[in-house]
Amino acid sequence: MAHASHDDHAHGRPAGIVRWLTTTNHKDIGTMYLVFSLLMFLIGGAFAFVIRSELFQPGLQLVDPAFFNQMTTMHALVMVFGAVMPATVGLANWMIPMQIGAADMALPRMNVFSFWLLAFAFLLLLSTFLMPGGAPASGWTLYPPLVLQSGEAFPLAIFSIHLMGASSIMGAINVIVTIVNMRAPGMTLLKMPLFSWSWLITAYLLIAVMPVFAGAVTMLLTDYFFATSFFNAAGGGDPVLFQHVFWFFGHPEVYIMILPAFGIVSEIIPTFSRKPIFGYEAMVYAIASIAFLSFIVWAHHMFTVGMPLAGQLFFTLSTMLIAVPTGVKIFNWTATMWRGSVSFEPPMLFALAFLFLFTIGGFSGLMLAIVPADFQYHDTYFVVAHFHYVLVPGSVFGLMAAVYYWMPKWTGHMYDMRLAKWHFWLSAIFVNVLFFPQHFLGLAGMPRRIPDYAAQFADWNMVSSVGAFGFGLAQLLFVWLIVKCVRGGERATAGVWDWPHGLEWTVPSPAPYHTFEKAPEVH
C-alpha cells in the first residue's frame, strides 16, 4: 500500500512483512481480517465448486459420498467462521474508529491477538483434510451421535472452534469497549452511524452465544474421549439436547452474520439517495429487537425432533415476530430512497440487490416458520435456498457493497467502475440462477446434503450448477478488481462520493495511518 511516509512520524513503523506481523494498528488489522476473509471466501467457494460439480448431473462422477459430506461441512464452517464473520470484523476494525472519531480500537493488542488466533484456528481446521478419516463430515451443525463417528479430525475441529470462539469474543469485547469509551465529544449514542450501531449489538450477541457454542462442543469432546453421556441416550443423555444448545447459539449466529450487513446497507442507501436514513431511531430499535428475538426462536430449526404442541406454537409465533422489525428496516430503506436523488454506483447496486434478494430470503423464512408446512420444507433444498438467499445476496452482497463503498478510502484509489459493474451484474444474475431453482428442488422433495439424486431433480440441479460456476467466475473479477485498486488508479478525494456523510469522509483518502489522534467535535 502506498501510504505517504509523512503519516508515520508519530511512531516509526517497520516495513514489509515485519509490519504485518507486529502491527497493532486498527487499519492494518482490519486489512488483515479482510484479506483473510477473501482468501477463505475463495477456499469455501472451491468447496462449493466441488459440491455443485458433483451435483451437476445424477450419478457419482467426481467424489465419494464421504468426501462430499466433508465438502458440505467444511464449506459451511469456512464460509460462516472464515469468510463472513472475519469480513465483518475487518470492517469493524477499519470503520468503527473512523466513524466514531476514535484514534484506534480500545484494546489494540487483544485486537491483533484475536486475528492471529483466527488464522491459526483455520490452519488447524483445514489441516484436518490430511488426517486419517479426513475432515469433519457431520454437517456444520455437528449433531451427535453422527459427529461422534468422526475420525481423528474431531479433536482438531473442536479445538479450532474453541479458538474461533475466543477470537470472536475478544473482537466483540474490543468493539464494545471502543464504542462505549472512545466516541468523540458530541457523538452521543443516538448520533452514531448505523454501521457502528449494528456492530455494537452484534458484539453483545457474540459475547452471549459464543460461550454457549464452546460449551456444547466441549460436551461433545468429553462424550467422545471421556465416555460422558451428555448426548448419549444409552447413558441417560439426549442427542436432542445438543440441538437445543447448538441452535441457542446458531440462531443468534445468523444475526451476527446479517446485522453488520444491515448496518452497511443503512450507510450506503442514504449516501446514494443523497438524504439521511429514514427513521434513524426506528432503525436502531429494530436492530435491538431483532437481536433480542434471536434468542427465543432457536427451536424453529428443529421442529421435526418432536416437540410439545405449545412449544411448536411458541417458536412459530416468536419466529414470525422477527418479520416485524425486519420489515421496518426494509420499509425504512425504501423510504430513504423515496423523495431522494438516487444514483447507481457499484455500492448502491449491491445494496439494492441486497434489499430485493434478502427480502426474498425473508419470505421463505416466514414460510419456514409455519410448523405444519415446515414438516415438508425441513431439511430439503428449500431450506438451502432460504439460507443462501439471506447469506449470499444478503450478508455477502452487503460485505461487497461495503468494499465498494469504502475501498477508495482505504486505498486512496478509485476502482475500475466498469469492472465493478460487470462484477455486480454477473453476481446478481448468477446468484439467482444458482439459488432460485433450489426452492423448486426442495418443494419437489429433494433432501439437502445428498451427493446424488433421483432423475426428476436433474434439470434444476444442472441449472443451479451452471449458476454456481458463473457466480464463482464472477468472484475472480472481484479479486482482480481489488488487486488493481490497491496497486493504483484515479486518486480518490476525501469525500469520495457525491454526498459523503459521516466522519470517515472528513479524513483524506487513503486514510492516514493514524486518524483522529485529536478527537473531532461532533455537533
Added chain:
Amino acid sequence: MRVAKRILKRSVVAAAMAALAALPARADWGLLNMPEGVSDLSREIHGLHMLMLWVCVVIAFFTFGAMIFAMIRFRKSRGAVADQKFLHNARLEAAWTIIPVLILIGMALPSVEKLVMIEDMSGSEITIKVTGHQWYWQYEYLGSGVSYYSRLARESDIARQKGSGIDPAIVENYLLDVDKPLVVPTGVKIRMLLTANDVIHAWWVPDFGMKRDAIPGFINEMWISVDADKPGTYRGQCAELCGADHGFMPIVVIAKPRPEFDAWLEQQKTAAPAAFAATE
C-alpha cells in the same frame, strides 16, 4: 472494439435464450411445487403452503413495487432533488409496524388447527415401528410379529457407485427404489413410531405431508394416511444427514386397500420366520 462488444452482448443474450428454451422442454411443472399429496393431512399442509406463498407474493408485489417506483421516480439522472426533510413520519412508521403484525397473526392462526390435527394420534388402526439404521430402514408391524429391513434396490446401488459406468437415466426409479417396500392399508389412520439404532435419521414421504426425526434412544410419533381411492406406490428419502450413505436410504411405501393389506400381512406372518431364517 464496439463490434466485439456487440457480438459479446448478442452471444450472451443468445445463450440465455437457448438456456431458457431448453428448460421447459422436459420440465414437469409439478416439479416446481410441493405435491398436494394423497391424504387430508397432506392437502391441508399443501393448502397452508399455498396460502403463505400467495400472501408473500402479494406483500412482495407492494414492497418490490415501492422499491422499483422509488428507484425510477427519484433517480438523480432524471433530475430528482433530495427532500432533506422526509426523514420521519410517525403515522407511516406505525402503519408498517402494525399491519405486518396483523398479517402475521392471520398467517399463524390457520396453522394452529392443522398442528392440533397433526399431533392428534388418536383413532389409529395400526401401528408401525420404523427404525433407522446406517443406511437402511427397518419396519415392524406391532402386534403381528412381522418385521423386515428395507434397503436401496440393487440396480440403483450398483449404478450409484462412483465410476459404475451406468447411466442413472436407464435405472428405473434411480435411488428411489428398495428391495422390500413398506406396505400400508389405504383409508385408515396409521400410527408411526420412529426411532434409530445408531445416528439420527428422518422418515419422509412428501406425498404424506409429514416428516419426523428417528432418534436413537427415543421414540417419536407421527401419523399418516392414504386416501381410500388412492392406492399406489409412494416414495421418499431419509431427511437427516446420517453419514456417508445418507443419500442412499430411500423409502418406498405401497398403499393397498384394506382387504389386500390384511391378506398381505397374514401371508407375511407365515412367511416371516422362513424369510428371517433365510436372511440370517
